[in-house]
Amino acid sequence: DPGTLVITRPKPKTKRPNMYRVLLLNDDYTPMEFVVHVLERFFQKSREEATRVMLHVHHHGVGECGVYTYEVAETKVTQVMDFARKHQHPLQCVMEKK
Ligand code: TYC
Numbered sequence: 550d551p552g553t554l555v556i557t558r559p560k561p562k563t564k565r566p567n568m569y570r571v572l573l574l575n576d577d578y579t580p581m582e583f584v585v586h587v588l589e590r591f592f593q594k595s596r597e598e599a600t601r602v603m604l605h606v607h608h609h610g611v612g613e614c615g616v617y618t619y620e621v622a623e624t625k626v627t628q629v630m631d632f633a634r635k636h637q638h639p640l641q642c643v644m645e646k647k
Contacts, residue, residue, distance in 0.1 A: 569622035571614045574641040
């Protein structure tokens with residue numbers, strides 16, 4: 550119909566990326582000091598913040614290391630799992646969509 554006029558709002562083209570939490574899971578065997586080291590090395594935590602997160606995981610079963618875009622979160626999980634395996638600790642690291 551040549552008489553039809555559709556007026557649309559200008560749509561801003563920038564979209565917020567999906568974000569993913571990286572989580573550490575508690576276990577009975579991984580040494581506390583190793584978990585603190587992981588949080589310092591891969592998540593840029595201070596010794597104090599790393600200790601706080603580690604103790605949270607120890608007492609509650611799970612805790613947040615950080616929130617990242619998909620590819621960064623996936624890289625963190627792989628780095629932590631490889632590092633834990635290399636040192637023969639059962640530490641588990643997972644990601645979940647926010
Ligand atoms: N529960 C472990 C211990 O008592 C310490 C620990 C903390 C392990 C956090 C894993 O993600 C973890 N040695």
